[in-house]
Amino acid sequence: MIRVELKGGVIKEYERGTTALEVAKSLGAGLYKAACACKIGGKVFDLRTPLQEDCALEILTFEEAGGKHAFWHTSSHILAQAVKRLYPAAKLAIGPAIDNGFYYDIDCDTSFSQEILEKIEAEMKAIVKESLEITRFELPADEALKLVNEQGEIYKAELIAEHAGKGELISFYKQGDFVDLCAGPHLPDTGRVKAVKLTASTGAYWRGDSKNKMLQRIYGISFTKQADLDAHLAALEEAKKRDHNKLGRELGYFTTSELVGQGLPILLPKGARVMQILQRFVEDEEQKRGWELTKTPYMGKSDIYKISGHWDHYRDGMFVLEHGDEETEEVLALRPMTCPFQYQAYLTKSRSYRDLPIRYNETSTLFRNEASGEMHGLIRVRQFTLSEGHLMCTPEQVEGEFRGCLDIAIYMLKTLGLYEDVSYRFSQWDPEDKEKYIGTKEQWDTAQSVMGKILDHLGIDYKIGVGEAAFYGPKLDIQIKNVHGKEDTLITIQIDMMLAEKFGMEYVDADGSKKNPYIIHRSSIGCYERTLALLIEKYAGAFPLWLAPEQVRVVPIADRHQEYAREVRRELESFGFRATVDDRSEKLGYKLREAQLERIPYMLVVGDKEAEEGTVSVRKRSVGDVGTQKVPAFISDKLADVTTKLID
RNA sequence: GCUGAUGUGGCUCAAUGGCAGAGCAGCUCAUUCGUAAUGAGCAGGUUGUCGGUUCGAUUCCGACCAUCAGCUCCA
Numbered sequence A: 001m002i003r004v005e006l007k008g009g010v011i012k013e014y015e016r017g018t019t020a021l022e023v024a025k026s027l028g029a030g031l032y033k034a035a036c037a038c039k040i041g042g043k044v045f046d047l048r049t050p051l052q053e054d055c056a057l058e059i060l061t062f063e064e065a066g067g068k069h070a071f072w073h074t075s076s077h078i079l080a081q082a083v084k085r086l087y088p089a090a091k092l093a094i095g096p097a098i099d100n101g102f103y104y105d106i107d108c109d110t111s112f113s114q115e116i117l118e119k120i121e122a123e124m125k126a127i128v129k130e131s132l133e134i135t136r137f138e139l140p141a142d143e144a145l146k147l148v149n150e151q152g153e154i155y156k157a158e159l160i161a162e163h164a165g166k167g168e169l170i171s172f173y174k175q176g177d178f179v180d181l182c183a184g185p186h187l188p189d190t191g192r193v194k195a196v197k198l199t200a201s202t203g204a205y206w207r208g209d210s211k212n213k214m215l216q217r218i219y220g221i222s223f224t225k226q227a228d229l230d231a232h233l234a235a236l237e238e239a240k241k242r243d244h245n246k247l248g249r250e251l252g253y254f255t256t257s258e259l260v261g262q263g264l265p266i267l268l269p270k271g272a273r274v275m276q277i278l279q280r281f282v283e284d285e286e287q288k289r290g291w292e293l294t295k296t297p298y299m300g301k302s303d304i305y306k307i308s309g310h311w312d313h314y315r316d317g318m319f320v321l322e323h324g325d326e327e328t329e330e331v332l333a334l335r336p337m338t339c340p341f342q343y344q345a346y347l348t349k350s351r352s353y354r355d356l357p358i359r360y361n362e363t364s365t366l367f368r369n370e371a372s373g374e375m376h377g378l379i380r381v382r383q384f385t386l387s388e389g390h391l392m393c394t395p396e397q398v399e400g401e402f403r404g405c406l407d408i409a410i411y412m413l414k415t416l417g418l419y420e421d422v423s424y425r426f427s428q429w430d431p432e433d434k435e436k437y438i439g440t441k442e443q444w445d446t447a448q449s450v451m452g453k454i455l456d457h458l459g460i461d462y463k464i465g466v467g468e469a470a471f472y473g474p475k476l477d478i479q480i481k482n483v484h485g486k487e488d489t490l491i492t493i494q495i496d497m498m499l500a501e502k503f504g505m506e507y508v509d510a511d512g513s514k515k516n517p518y519i520i521h522r523s524s525i526g527c528y529e530r531t532l533a534l535l536i537e538k539y540a541g542a543f544p545l546w547l548a549p550e551q552v553r554v555v556p557i558a559d560r561h562q563e564y565a566r567e568v569r570r571e572l573e574s575f576g577f578r579a580t581v582d583d584r585s586e587k588l589g590y591k592l593r594e595a596q597l598e599r600i601p602y603m604l605v606v607g608d609k610e611a612e613e614g615t616v617s618v619r620k621r622s623v624g625d626v627g628t629q630k631v632p633a634f635i636s637d638k639l640a641d642v643t644t645k646l647i648d
Numbered sequence B: 001g002c003u004g005a006u007g008u009g010g011c012u013c014a015a016u017g018g019c020a021g022a023g024c025a026g027c028u029c030a031u032u033c034g035u036a037a038u039g040a041g042c043a044g045g046u047u048g049u050c051g052g053u054u055c056g057a058u059u060c061c062g063a064c065c066a067u068c069a070g071c072u073c074c075a
Helices: A019-027 A030-034 A065-086 A114-130 A141-150 A154-163 A226-242 A246-251 A269-288 A302-308 A312-319 A338-348 A398-416 A441-458 A527-540 A559-574 A590-596 A606-612 A631-643
Strands: A002-005 A011-012 A035-040 A041-045 A054-062 A101-107 A133-140 A170-174 A178-182 A195-207 A214-223 A299-301 A333-334 A357-366 A382-395 A420-428 A462-466 A475-481 A486-495 A517-525 A553-556 A579-581 A604-606 A615-619 A622-632
Touching: A002 A441, A011 A269, A011 A631, A019 A035, A019 A054, A019 A559, A030 A035, A030 A246, A035 A065, A041 A065, A054 A065, A065 A101, A065 A170, A065 A178, A065 A195, A065 A214, A114 A195, A133 A141, A133 A527, A141 A154, A141 A170, A141 A178, A141 A246, A154 A178, A170 A195, A195 A226, A226 A246, A246 A420, A246 A462, A246 A527, A269 A357, A269 A382, A269 A398, A269 A517, A269 A527, A299 A302, A302 A312, A302 A338, A338 A357, A338 A382, A382 A527, A398 A441, A398 A517, A398 A527, A420 A441, A462 A579, A475 A527, A486 A527, A486 A615, A517 A527, A559 A579, A559 A604, A559 A606, A559 A631, A590 A604, A604 A606, A606 A615, A606 A622, A615 A631, A622 A631
Parallel strands: A002 A054, A420 A462, A553 A579, A553 A604
Antiparallel strands: A002 A011, A035 A041, A035 A054, A101 A214, A133 A170, A170 A178, A195 A214, A299 A333, A357 A382, A382 A517, A420 A475, A475 A486, A486 A517, A604 A615, A615 A622
């Protein structure tokens, strides 16, 4: 007998070799029916795992992450089984659970149109109804290979071939007549996937490599009951309404034009105003923290990019202004980054260790010729404005300066109300990738260990991204998810030990020797276009007062109140408020409705009473009518909110 | 760049191998109104662009442009 510690510290005894599923069954029919996977000693396992010794066991249901993962993984197997039933010639690649559901990559001549997805979904429901038992078995690599070859599963064979010769057993899962190579864990049977929806069919390269064949990827989501699926789909619809690419256009923040081109958004007055507010905020804050503003050219000769290495790495992604022969004539290119231009500022004189750190910031407009399929709203564009900076310092200073760079980024994010939504990624090089990265293994090990030490010192919780580093150094990326759950980099701080040497940047140290400074590349608020996009989504267009392009709208009730309304507006403007008067001969309700739809933070209703008393009737966007105030009282209240950058 | 989808007035959406229609927005007039839509009238489109098939194309076909989802990429 073995002793199994269950949830809440309860200890029960079982026969050695009892499976987790049998334990769940012994604990109650409800738990048995809900069981998806288990945790043994804190690690997630399949429910079929026999318990061989005393252990702590937790049965995971759909409510826990591990259980959800198994549930969605099984859903993907059901998807694959349905596809194989309908299209026996289809070849299966991989089909994992993801953060929000599951997918399966499939090689099939038939294109999975909407109608076909519906057919597959119907077949999945049939498989669920059949409530097939799911069993696990293991084979040595050579027998496993034989099995998948018999099935004609060439992609599975490729996966197994990688494990051949290591002596490990390859696991399979079987449900009905469908067998799939898989590490698991999986549900006990297919009958538990009560509600399923296939959400999309897209393309995806085999093994994530664009040199490989493009397969078809079917995405889906599933739940234990239909009501949860319905709620999930409704939430997705709600999220779509916040999408900056839709809302930002509707509210008049930006537009695009076919005549101008892809990835070249036109910021309309509202968008341009918010961007100006953000820029002033960033530049002022950076000045307070010892950053010096530069203004460098939007283009430069190819020579400068050849030294930095960008010409080799990113020439295709640069807008090169070609006039003639590259060999004999000057070739200019629009700048894709500001680094080497700010280095020229550093190089204007010889530097002493006493001069360091030198911190240069710039609100820099950059140009990158992104691939046509990459462009998206304000998130990924071909011309953008970065709050960019480069900091030159000694090795002793690098930790403190890095912390300073991080501090300002965190301060920005907190002020904007985005901080709670971000996560950190420590982006490292991939030693296997000989093409992308410059420098030696020693240089990389040093730079990464410096950054790793700093991050650990600061107690930052990060994920490691192998192969995500810049070609010249490791990065701390501050990641954020958009309204659809897609993650992007908002802010990045990089340590660079390579480019100073390439550009001959030196300083004279205390002992008289010449050394290359460390360079930190960093952004404090990221790219303004992208930040604006995320703010639109975060606030669903209802910006905090300090950021709102129009802060106050004065709404006269009848035409005879227009003069007083304009007086109120002039008073507001004299205190720096962005205010307008809606002087159209419309009914009050009509004008308020429009102001609400435009997300104006405050509407000031003025009629006979207000004009008489020198007051305004305050309507707050988020609340409604909040009563009457004297004009100076309203102004001082809201001035305080603007000064503190209140997020309301 | 790749896979797939989409493109009809400013917006949301109809319709059709044979004169393209509605609501909202806009404009005009009337209404002067107290916290999310006053009424009436008017105007607005070479159906993304170019080419092909056809007696006739917005509809069918092709190329391109743009937009969307995803992949790849992101200095």
